[in-house]
Structures are given as structure tokens and as C-alpha cells.
Amino acid sequence: MKDKLFTWADNRIYLIIMALMVLILAFFQPIVAFIMALVVGYMVFYTHRKIEEKNRELTKYIEGLSHTFDSAAKHAIFNMPFPLSFIDDVGNVTWYNTPFLELVGGGDVLNRSISELIPAFNITELSRKKENEPLDINYMDKCFKVLPNFIEGKGSFAKGNITMLYWVEDTDYQHLLKMYTDEKTIVALINVDNYDDVKNSTPDTHRPMVLAEIDKVISSYFGKYNGLVRKYENDKYLVLVDHNGLMDIKTKRFDLLDQIRDLNMGNTIPITLSIGVCQAGKTLLDSYRNANAAIDIALGRGGDQAVVNIGNSFDFYGGKSKAMEKRNKVKARVIGDALRQLIDQSGMVFVMGHKNPDMDSIGSSIGVMRAVENRDKKAFLVLNGENPSIRNLMDRMRQEAPELEDKIINGEAALEIIDDKDLMIVVDNHKPSLTEAPELLEKTNKVVVIDHHRRGAEFIKDPVLTYLEPYASSTSELVTEVLTYMSAETNLTKFEAEAMLAGITVDTKNFSFQTGVRTFEAASVLKRAGADTTVVKQLFRDDFSTFINKAEVVRSAKMVFDKIAIGRLEVTNDDSILIAAQAANELLNINDVEASFVLSKLDDKIHISGRSLGNISVQLILEKLGGGGHLTSAGAQIEKLSMNDAEKLLIDIIGKFLKEGEKK
Structure with missing residues (x-):
């Protein structure tokens, strides 16, 4: 009776009061109390009958209202002007209305798969949708937004659910949108x-x-x-x-x-x-x-x-052809003058290369440090740690130029002392995410970019000066040119000249790739400054284990598409990236190999080093994997993939690249 409008509980207080009055009256006047008890009993009987009558009338009214509502709901569903269907948790149709039957062309629809009736319908995609999140379906030259409504369960397409699908046609809108877009x-x-x-x-x-x-x-x-x-x-x-x-x-x-x-x-x-x-x-x-x-x-x-x-x-x-070398040196002179003014107008100067720096990154950084010293400004080189690629150079620095080591600081130390009056010079890189300390770029308004890589979509925001020349062999070549125009005397020490020459040597593969007239001119400047090619060659010597691992990569490499070699470095150590890069270079010495890729693993990432003789752009291939570089030298890193999966993905991308070339 709790759900009814009229109950005894509503009159309980009055009955209790009357009962107490009868009991009190019985103590003084028993006869009068007896008469009163009869009256109260009649009143209780009469009230009970009235409550029952009211409740019966209310029940009939509610039942009539429910019946009317159910009839209206059923009528609305059955006569809905757009298609409507129910499917179970495996996608079989359990109910449908007449417009849906007309949509699928009639026939036996019940208990058939919705994907069978409408091939464009994807059950897996539906499982990712939320309540009333539309699913776009094209069927029979019509466009529909299918809105799922999960009748059972907890609001998602899961086992045991019955899903109601509202098929709302928006063909005219899509056609209008296409017309507007086209x-x-x-x-x-x-x-x-x-x-x-x-x-x-x-x-x-x-x-x-x-x-x-x-x-x-x-x-x-x-x-x-x-x-x-x-x-x-x-x-x-x-x-x-x-x-x-x-x-x-x-x-x-x-x-x-x-x-x-x-x-x-x-x-x-x-x-x-x-x-x-x-x-x-x-x-x-x-x-x-x-x-x-x-x-x-x-x-x-x-x-x-x-x-x-x-x-x-x-x-x-x-972007499949080699960048043409520009013989005009006016730009280098302008950049040199502008850089000199920026250094003079700044407080301190910070020089930063890319993560996992190579010889070119460190060599060009050392060259820029010399340019700053020539202007009597305080300079710092931001370096978060050494790696095998630069270990020999850093060891020689400690022996021959210990004063430079005192100017090397990590990103955290630089962050504490840099301010908006200081100048940041980024070398051998133009992507903020690949710098040693990206947060430093937000601390100063004056950023200079000197790089030789082909520009990617990601670029340092609003640099005050950009010297980006993809025709150049290396950033060390560009810095050498700038140094010659900044002052009459470069004042390069023997160690600094050798560090920059090492940068040119590593990026040109010992002056055999990406080498132009200006590359040799820059090398001659460094040679006159005292650079010893024998010492530079010693900077690239490997230890015995590195040589063995490199040889194993070359031995186990395989050919794909008849002209591309792919190798894998199965050993994981600190030298992995260096070994992969050197092995990729070695693979190019094999007949019929036009490009090479070597995969290595470091810090839960798969690193890919790509090298080419120039007919195949390893840059365009590795850009598909988020990497970049040059036509003949590029790299990329892949996360959350095994070595096998990364190799399959690489081969697939190479195949698509070669197919596009054949179409041309």
C-alpha cells in the first residue's frame, strides 16, 4: 500500500487520539464509552471502505494512463519516420521498423548480422562509441549518422547489451558540404x-x-x-x-x-x-x-x-633530388654580420645542439663558442651527457683544451642562469623537441638557428636569425664560413679546428657524400688553422667490441627490393646508435646496394639509421616514421614496437616509397 495515494498511515494520529479519549471516558462513564466505541468503530469501517474505493479508482486511472502511454510509445516507434533497429551484442538484428526494412531492401532481416545487411557497418567501430555518439555510414548512395542507444548494460556496446540504432539520414548535408569543400x-x-x-x-x-x-x-x-x-x-x-x-x-x-x-x-x-x-x-x-x-x-x-x-x-x-649548391656567399657574410651584432647586444650566450650529439653537433658548437669568445662575451655549451659518438673528442678536449670543459653545463644548470637578455644559438638542429633542453627556448626571446638539415614541419618558434642551408655538407661547414666573415682573424685553436673538421668529415663520410666546392673551402680554412687530418682520423677509431658488432650487422644483413640492405644490431649497449650508423655506411660499400637501414635498440626505443648513395631519399622514408635528416643520411626512433614489428613497418614504408617512384 506504500505506493498508493491514500493509506491508513495518513489517519493514524486521529485514530490514536480517539482511542485514548474512549479509554479515558471508560474510566468515568463506561456506558457512554461503549456508545462512543461503537461510533468510532463505525467511523473506522466507513473510512476503510472509502480508502479502498479511492485506491481502486486511482489504480484504474494509472493503468489507463500507462496503457495510453505504452500505446503512444509503441505507435511512435513503429511509425518513426526514419529507420530504427535493435541489435544484440554480436551484431545480429533482433528488431526493426518498416523504414529499416525498406532501407535494406526487404527480405529476411531478423537474426541476420547488421554487417551482412549493410557492409559499411563496422561492429568494432561501434564498440568504441559512447552513448549517442554518431557513426557515419554510407549505404546505397545515402549518408547516415547512426546514433547508438545502449538499452542494457552500463552505456557501452558490450556482452549482454541490446543496442538501439537510430539511422538519421544526412545525405543532403553531406552533398552540400562536399560541394562547398570542392x-x-x-x-x-x-x-x-x-x-x-x-x-x-x-x-x-x-x-x-x-x-x-x-x-x-x-x-x-x-x-x-x-x-x-x-x-x-x-x-x-x-x-x-x-x-x-x-x-x-x-x-x-x-x-x-x-x-x-x-x-x-x-x-x-x-x-x-x-x-x-x-x-x-x-x-x-x-x-x-x-x-x-x-x-x-x-x-x-x-x-x-x-x-x-x-x-x-x-x-x-x-624532394628526391639533391639540393643544388649555391655559390653566392653574400648570405654567409650577412649572417656573419647579423650574428656578430646579436652577440654584442646580448648578455651571455648559450650554445646547444641536439640530443645524442654527434661530431658535427659538438664541432659546430665549439666553433660558435670561438665566435662568442672573439666578441669578449661569456659562452656556455649546453650538454646533458656524453655518448660513444663524441667520447674520443671529449677525451681529447680534457687533455688539450680543459678551459672549454669548464664552460660545459647541463640543461638544469643553464635553466637557472639564463634570462631574456641572453642569446641562445641552436646548431645542427631546428626541431625544439630534439634539442638538449627544449625548456631553454622559452626562457629567452633571442634564438639563432644554424643548421644544414632539410627543414621539417616542426621548427623553433620565431628565431631572430636563421641560417638553414640544406645544400651544405654539415653545420661545421656553415659555422666555418660565418667565422671567416665575423672577424679578420678566426683565432681558432688547433683543437677547435680539428673538432670542426671532424664534424665535416663525419657528415660527408670522409668527403665522399654531400660534398661541394664550399666544403673543401671550409676544410682549407680549418687546415690553415692547424687541423691535423691524422688526428681527426684517430677521433673515429673504434674499440674491438664495436668493430665486432659492426661486422656482425653487416654479415647478417638482408636485401629487400633488390637494392636496399637492412641490418639489425641485436646487442644492446651504449654504443648502439654509433654502431648502427657505421654499419649502415659499411653496407653501402656492397655492390648493388643503393640504400641501407640498420635497426638498433636503446632505452626501449628502436633507432633506425638510414644511408643512401643519392638515388633513394632515406630522409623521405624515415620522415614517415617521425624522423628526418638528409637525402643520403637520416635517422628515426620508434616507440612501443618490437624489433620485428619495426622492421616490417620499415619494409612496408620502403615498398610504398618505391612504388610511388615507379608511378612517376
Whole structure:
């Protein structure tokens, strides 16, 4: 009776009072009390009958209301204007309404798998959805947002649940969205990388034909995709094309790069383009700015490629040719003057390379330290620890230049003393996450970047000075050039010159790769400063165990795709990365090997060292794994994968890379 509106409990207090009055009256007037007891009894009987009647009426009313509600709910479900279905925990249909039956084309639907009826429906994907989180399904040229409602269980698709699926069609919206997206204006900027070189090296009789052909090829290429091309400088173009056209161009992987490179109208050197595209701009002005940022990255990576800015990330196309060496030294002179002024205007100067530094990182850092000392400023080298790659150099430093060791501090010590008046110079790296101490970059507003790697999507924010030259052999080469323009006398000590020469030597593989005229000019400057090539060679000597492990990697390496060698260093020690890099270099000495990759394990990560003779870009391959580097030398690190899984992933990426090359 507790759930009813009228109960005896509601009148309990009155009955108790009347009973007490009868008892008191019985003590003084028994006859009157007897009469009163009869009256009270009648009142109790009458009240009980009235309560029962009221309760019966209330019950009939509630039952009638429930029946009406159930009928309305059933009517609403059965006659819902959009498809509705119930499935069990394995995805079998347990109930459906008429619109759902019409959707799947009629027939026997009950107890059949929803994935069988609608192939686009993914049960696994449904299991990841929350209550009313839509699942997008395309079926029979229609688009649906399927909203799951979990009737049993605790709000997820699990065993024992019955899931109600609401099929809400949004075909018109999706078509409208596609139409809007396809017609959205895309801004692209194009630079002819080597316009002056092509112009000056082409005979006078052919020069007008070559320059006209460049315009013609670019205009006709984008004309096929309804694009508008406007030339606003001799070597620069602005392109407007719709999103649909961009998707077609991306499908063909910007084959304009190949068409221009293959152009032969009397020019003696290949013509290359850099293309910057913004795919995710909100306004035309915003798109133009983002396209500018994209073309800066393309130029920073050496040109001959397209970079598509899609908001929070970048897509890269091309970049398979070697960066052309620029013979103009004006930029080096300008950088030298600007760096001298920045050092003079700063308090202290901090120099920082990348994590797990190599000879080039340390050598270029030592060169920058010399530049700072020449300006009578206090300098510190940020280094969190030694590794086998630089151990021999650091041991020689302790013997020949102990004063330099006193200027080496770790990231924590640097963080305590640096302020916004100090200057931070980052060498041999441009990615904040790969620096020795990324938090230092937030402590000062003045950051200089000197690097020779092709620019990646991640870049130090707002540096006051950037010297990024991917054509250079090494950062040590760039620093040597800058030193010669900063002052009449470089004042390099013998040890400093040998450290920088070691940096050039390691990145050029003993002057055999990525070596240009300016590389030898820089080496001659260091040689005049007292660098001894015999001493430099001794810095690369290995101990016996390192030599044996390197030999074992080469012995156990295997060939894939007939021209790529893959080796594995099964031994885990502090020298793993060094051994992997050296083994990758050794594998290139084998006939028919055009590129090599060596996998090693260190600190729960799989490290991959890639080397190439130049026909295959190991940089583009390892960028797919989050790494980077150069056309002929690159590296990457993979987390949460075993050695076997990492090797399979690498082989798969190499296969896709080679397939894209064959399509061209």
C-alpha cells in the first residue's frame, strides 16, 4: 500500500487520539464509552471502505494512463519516420521498423548480422562509441549518422547489451558540404629554385624559349584543373585552384615537379620548383600566409618539392633530388654580420645542439663558442651527457683544451642562469623537441638557428636569425664560413679546428657524400688553422667490441627490393646508435646496394639509421616514421614496437616509397 495515494498511515494520529479519549471516558462513564466505541468503530469501517474505493479508482486511472502511454510509445516507434533497429551484442538484428526494412531492401532481416545487411557497418567501430555518439555510414548512395542507444548494460556496446540504432539520414548535408569543400579556393605559391642559374647557364639563343616554356608548362598544368596562374615576379607565381583540383594534383603527387625537371629546351642544368600550398585556410588572406609558410619550408628543405599546409601538419611531395649548391656567399657574410651584432647586444650566450650529439653537433658548437669568445662575451655549451659518438673528442678536449670543459653545463644548470637578455644559438638542429633542453627556448626571446638539415614541419618558434642551408655538407661547414666573415682573424685553436673538421668529415663520410666546392673551402680554412687530418682520423677509431658488432650487422644483413640492405644490431649497449650508423655506411660499400637501414635498440626505443648513395631519399622514408635528416643520411626512433614489428613497418614504408617512384 506504500505506493498508493491514500493509506491508513495518513489517519493514524486521529485514530490514536480517539482511542485514548474512549479509554479515558471508560474510566468515568463506561456506558457512554461503549456508545462512543461503537461510533468510532463505525467511523473506522466507513473510512476503510472509502480508502479502498479511492485506491481502486486511482489504480484504474494509472493503468489507463500507462496503457495510453505504452500505446503512444509503441505507435511512435513503429511509425518513426526514419529507420530504427535493435541489435544484440554480436551484431545480429533482433528488431526493426518498416523504414529499416525498406532501407535494406526487404527480405529476411531478423537474426541476420547488421554487417551482412549493410557492409559499411563496422561492429568494432561501434564498440568504441559512447552513448549517442554518431557513426557515419554510407549505404546505397545515402549518408547516415547512426546514433547508438545502449538499452542494457552500463552505456557501452558490450556482452549482454541490446543496442538501439537510430539511422538519421544526412545525405543532403553531406552533398552540400562536399560541394562547398570542392569549390573552396586554394592558394598556392610557386618559386623557380634556380632561376638565375638556369638563365645564366643557358645560351642566349635558347634563353627566351626556356623561360617561356617554364611559364607555359606551369600555366597549362594548372589550367587542366581550372586553376588561375599569375606571374608576379620573374621566378614567382601565384596560383588559385579549387579544392577538387588540389585533390587530383595530390593524387598525381605534384607531377609538375617532374615535368619541369625534365624540361630540355637548351638549358644545361635541370629546372626545379618549390611549391607551397595552403589547404586549410579560413580566409584568402589566411591561406596566402599559410602558403607562404609552406613555401618557406619547401625552400628550407632544399627545394624541388611541394609542401601542403593542412592546418596542424604538413604533407610533403617530391624532394628526391639533391639540393643544388649555391655559390653566392653574400648570405654567409650577412649572417656573419647579423650574428656578430646579436652577440654584442646580448648578455651571455648559450650554445646547444641536439640530443645524442654527434661530431658535427659538438664541432659546430665549439666553433660558435670561438665566435662568442672573439666578441669578449661569456659562452656556455649546453650538454646533458656524453655518448660513444663524441667520447674520443671529449677525451681529447680534457687533455688539450680543459678551459672549454669548464664552460660545459647541463640543461638544469643553464635553466637557472639564463634570462631574456641572453642569446641562445641552436646548431645542427631546428626541431625544439630534439634539442638538449627544449625548456631553454622559452626562457629567452633571442634564438639563432644554424643548421644544414632539410627543414621539417616542426621548427623553433620565431628565431631572430636563421641560417638553414640544406645544400651544405654539415653545420661545421656553415659555422666555418660565418667565422671567416665575423672577424679578420678566426683565432681558432688547433683543437677547435680539428673538432670542426671532424664534424665535416663525419657528415660527408670522409668527403665522399654531400660534398661541394664550399666544403673543401671550409676544410682549407680549418687546415690553415692547424687541423691535423691524422688526428681527426684517430677521433673515429673504434674499440674491438664495436668493430665486432659492426661486422656482425653487416654479415647478417638482408636485401629487400633488390637494392636496399637492412641490418639489425641485436646487442644492446651504449654504443648502439654509433654502431648502427657505421654499419649502415659499411653496407653501402656492397655492390648493388643503393640504400641501407640498420635497426638498433636503446632505452626501449628502436633507432633506425638510414644511408643512401643519392638515388633513394632515406630522409623521405624515415620522415614517415617521425624522423628526418638528409637525402643520403637520416635517422628515426620508434616507440612501443618490437624489433620485428619495426622492421616490417620499415619494409612496408620502403615498398610504398618505391612504388610511388615507379608511378612517376
